[in-house]
Amino acid sequence: MSTDLVTSPTRPGRPPARRRRRPLLRLLVGALALGLVGVLALAGLAAWFWSQADISNLGQLSFANQLKIPPVLEPRVDEAGRKVFDLRLQQGTSELLAGKPTQTWGANGTYLGPTIRATLGDQVAMQVTNRLPEPTTIHWHGMHLPAAADGGPHQLIQPGSTWSPSWRIDQPAATLWYHPHPHGATEDHVYRGVAGLFLLDDPEAGALPLPDRYGVDDIPVILQDKRFTADGVLDFGQSPFSPIGRLGEQILINGTHDPHLNIGHQRVRLRLLNASTARVYHLGFADDRPFELIGTDGGLLERPLLTTRVPLSPGERVEILAEFRPGERVVLRSFPPDLGLDGFQGRFAGADDSFDLLQVRAGPRLTPSPPVPDRLVRHQQLDQAEAASTRRLELNGSSRINGLRMDLGRIDQTGTVGTTEVWEVANRSGNPHNFHIHGVQFKVVQYAGGAPPPGLAGWKDTVFIPPGGTVRLLVQLPGYADAAVPYMFHCHLLQHEDNGMMGQFVVVQHGQPPGNLPSREHRG
Ligand code: C2O
Ligand code: CU
Ligand code: CU
Numbered sequence: 001m002s003t004d005l006v007t008s009p010t011r012p013g014r015p016p017a018r019r020r021r022r023p024l025l026r027l028l029v030g031a032l033a034l035g036l037v038g039v040l041a042l043a044g045l046a047a048w049f050w051s052q053a054d055i056s057n058l059g060q061l062s063f064a065n066q067l068k069i070p071p072v073l074e075p076r077v078d079e080a081g082r083k084v085f086d087l088r089l090q091q092g093t094s095e096l097l098a099g100k101p102t103q104t105w106g107a108n109g110t111y112l113g114p115t116i117r118a119t120l121g122d123q124v125a126m127q128v129t130n131r132l133p134e135p136t137t138i139h140w141h142g143m144h145l146p147a148a149a150d151g152g153p154h155q156l157i158q159p160g161s162t163w164s165p166s167w168r169i170d171q172p173a174a175t176l177w178y179h180p181h182p183h184g185a186t187e188d189h190v191y192r193g194v195a196g197l198f199l200l201d202d203p204e205a206g207a208l209p210l211p212d213r214y215g216v217d218d219i220p221v222i223l224q225d226k227r228f229t230a231d232g233v234l235d236f237g238q239s240p241f242s243p244i245g246r247l248g249e250q251i252l253i254n255g256t257h258d259p260h261l262n263i264g265h266q267r268v269r270l271r272l273l274n275a276s277t278a279r280v281y282h283l284g285f286a287d288d289r290p291f292e293l294i295g296t297d298g299g300l301l302e303r304p305l306l307t308t309r310v311p312l313s314p315g316e317r318v319e320i321l322a323e324f325r326p327g328e329r330v331v332l333r334s335f336p337p338d339l340g341l342d343g344f345q346g347r348f349a350g351a352d353d354s355f356d357l358l359q360v361r362a363g364p365r366l367t368p369s370p371p372v373p374d375r376l377v378r379h380q381q382l383d384q385a386e387a388a389s390t391r392r393l394e395l396n397g398s399s400r401i402n403g404l405r406m407d408l409g410r411i412d413q414t415g416t417v418g419t420t421e422v423w424e425v426a427n428r429s430g431n432p433h434n435f436h437i438h439g440v441q442f443k444v445v446q447y448a449g450g451a452p453p454p455g456l457a458g459w460k461d462t463v464f465i466p467p468g469g470t471v472r473l474l475v476q477l478p479g480y481a482d483a484a485v486p487y488m489f490h491c492h493l494l495q496h497e498d499n500g501m502m503g504q505f506v507v508v509q510h511g512q513p514p515g516n517l518p519s520r521e522h523r524g
Contacts, residue, residue, distance in 0.1 A: 004326035026505070030160040039158025043391040049241055050344075055249050055353040058333075063260040063359035065098075069215040070196060070222070070254055075124075082123040085116050087138065089180075089194060096380075097250070097257055100232020105132060105192035111255045113178070113196030114215035115220060118169050120202035125166040130157040135182060136189050138163070140198060141315060142176035142297055142441065142461045147479040147507070149267060150438055152488045153183035153408060167429060170479075171441065172377065173205035174299035174459070175271045175317045183408060183502075187245065187277045188360055189496035192234070193255070195275045204377050207461045209370035211321070217265040217369070221272045221332075221358065223312070224252045241348040243341075243398065245278030245429045245495030251334075251355050260359040267323050267369035268360070269294070270332070274312045277494040279350050280432070280464065283324070284309040285330050287355070292372050295319030298441030298459025305454050308453045311337055313434040313464040315492035318455075321372055324362040332358045339432045349432065365493040378470065382420050382443055383473045389415075390422040393489070393503070395433045395465065398496050405500030406490075413489075413505035414514035423473040427465040433496060435471070436462040438487040439478040439507075462492050483508045483515040 075083035092110030093101045107113025115431050118124050128138045139151035148155070149165035157163040176198040180189035191341050197220050211217035225248030227235035238246035253259045274281060285291065285308075292304040297317050310318050324330065334355040335355075339346055346352065391413060404412070415421060423442070425435050441459035445453040448469040456463065465471055478487065483506055488504030507514030 003121065042426075044073065049239060050347060052238060053241065053347045053352075055247070055350070057249070057251065057355050059260045059356075059512070061225065061356050063258060065256050066261050067219075067259040067261040067358060070112055070115045070220060071110070071213060073116050078125065080123070082125040083118060084125045085125060087113060087126065087128045088131055088204050089129065089136065089138070091133065094193070095236075096226065096252060097228060097232040100228075102233045103112060103195050104234065105189065106193055107196055111192065111193040112222065115154060115197040115199060115214070115246060116178070116235070117199045117201065120169055120172065120200065121168065122169045123511045124169060125164060127162055127164050128157060130159050133159060134185070134189075135159065136180045136185070137182050138178050138196070139181035139438070140176065140178050140464045141436075143167075144171045144196070144439060144441075144478060146476070147482045147485040147487050148437065150487060151178070152181050152438060152486070154485060156182060169200060171200065172299040172459075173202040174200045174297070175199060175273065175295065175319060177273050177275065177317070179275070181488075183406065184498050187235075187498050190275065190494060191236070191277050192244070197222065197271070197273060199271075200299075208300075208373055208376060210367060210373075211265060211267055212269070217263065217267070218269045219261060219272050220254060222254050223272065223281060223357065224248075225276045226250050226252060226330045242278070243345060244349050244493050247279050247350050247353070248276075251357055253358050260361050262322060262361050262363065264363045264367055265369055266366045267321055267372070269319060269321050271317065271319050272312060274314050276314050278314060279353075280311065280313045280337040281334040281355075282311050283308055283318075283357075284335055286333045289322070289330070289331060290323040291323075293318060293455060294321055294376060296456070296458035297461045301458040302377065302379055303375055304372055305457075307455065309335065309431060310455060311464065311493070313462065314494065315434065315436055315462040316464075322360075324360060324366065326362055326366050327364050328362050329479040330360045332357050332360065337523060340469065341432065345430070354425050382476055384422065384445055384474055386420055387422045387474065388419045391423055393423065393425045394423065394428045395435070395491060395501060397429050398431050399499035399501050401489075401501055401503045404503070404505075406502040408504075410504065411486055411506050411515045412503035415477045415507055416510050417507050418477060418479045420474065420476045423475050424470060425465060425473065426470040427467055430467050431496075432464065433467055433493060433501070434462055434464045434493040435489070435493040437473075437475060437489045439480075442473040442475040442477055444471055444475050446470075478507050481509045481512070485511055486515065
């Protein structure tokens with residue numbers, strides 16, 4: 001090499017090659033070394049993030065705190081015979097971790113909200129007053145209602161004002177919920193703490209011998225994961241590698257950290273809601289005891305399903321029945337969920353995470369419960385052969401549906417009131433998503449190329465879709481026409497939703513033209 005340098009011809013006016021090449025060599029070596037250090041540092045950083053990304057609290061809890069049960073909101077009855085519910089959205093201070101006050105939001109309190117309860121046929125009227133510092137909305141997730149009462153991003157409630165939607169309960173008994181839905185800020189508002197259960201009852205479900213004493217043998221279980229700073233303040237940061245959004249290390253159940261539940265009945269019904277913004281749980285008991293899955297998003301199953309695990313993605317609900325022996329203590333746990341990701345991506349999406357959620361403490365003597373009925377309720381049959389049309393939706397990346405980001409001024413889909421349709425939703429991305437439709441309960445007729453798993457046999461309004469997976473949903477469109485006010489469909493991983501993975505559909509009378517949004521044009 002040096003021979004080369006010596007003998008190389010030197011042109012006049014240019015520095016000799018030797019003098020040019022030496023610094024270049026040094027530069028090259030330096031750059032290589034720097035590059036190596038950089039690669040090592042990156043690898044180290046990635047390894048650090050990797051090792052940090054695996055979260056578990058197994059064995060770390062003492063179950064010191066009694067599980068809080070959200071109070072049931074008593075309605076007043078107005079002259080028209082409607083049940084009127086008052087919700088005041090407010091901010092305040094909560095002690096989510098013992099001895100560490102943090103700023104939170106809630107409804108009729110500083111964290112979460114009361115349980116609303118109504119019965120099939122009730123005319124309900126909501127009075128939602130926004131005492132928060134920002135405009136927000138309250139959406140009744142899972143409810144059949146007119147689009148204008150739905151509480152999606154178009155029904156903004158300005159600070160200081162009250163929103164008063166009203167509708168008639170026209171669907172079976174179910175565990176529904178409510179939460180804010182302002183476009184672009186849903187994750188933030190839910191994370192701060194605004195959410196609550198909306199339970200529906202009906203005579204058919206009420207006649208079944210199922211545990212139904214709220215807070216006694218019929219227990220609400222609202223699951224949320226949080227990040228906290230060292231002083232116990234809510235942390236809004238997240239891992240830069242998470243493909244699904246913010247994942248917390250601490251679990252709150254009904255706003256209770258490190259909780260236990262005392263029970264006095266042999267058989268207990270748990271109504272589980274995943275009110276987390278991104279985390280998917282995989283529920284079961286630490287001793288792997290079987291339990292009965294009796295309900296999903298939209299109500300009871302036709303028959304119970306004996307199982308040991310139930311996955312639950314954000315927005316979904318399940319009702320389970322579990323049996324206990326006197327004096328025993330059993331932990332409800334979340335096992336590593338199958339997100340359909342490879343090991344590397346999965347780690348950053350929570351696929352390796354496990355959590356002790358709640359310790360059930362059975363009393364020394366338990367009141368016997370009736371056996372689990374082997375038939376629950378009859379479902380209205382939707383006929384796939386009669387489906388008027390098939391809509392195809394593709395989830396792209398982490399912010400688009402059919403290639404488009406959410407636009408409040410654009411109607412993406414128009415359908416005819418009350419008709420049955422097939423919605424084919426394909427996850428064309430490498431990320432997990434879960435798909436939610438407003439105003440309806442649907443049936444999953446095909447899941448990732450095959451028959452739906454038995455746990456998806458019931459009414460659903462939100463369904464997990466693994467990367468590359470396609471689901472076919474049989475949907476009966478809402479029975480309320482309004483060409484000017486849309487319902488939403490979106491990914492219920494709230495960061496994806498906020499980033500634009502949401503679309504709008506309007507429901508019109510038969511033969512009416514596709515919807516548009518007149519209010520938007522006036523503003524234009
Ligand atoms: Cu629970 Cu559109 O949301
Ligand atoms: Cu919803
Ligand atoms: Cu998503």
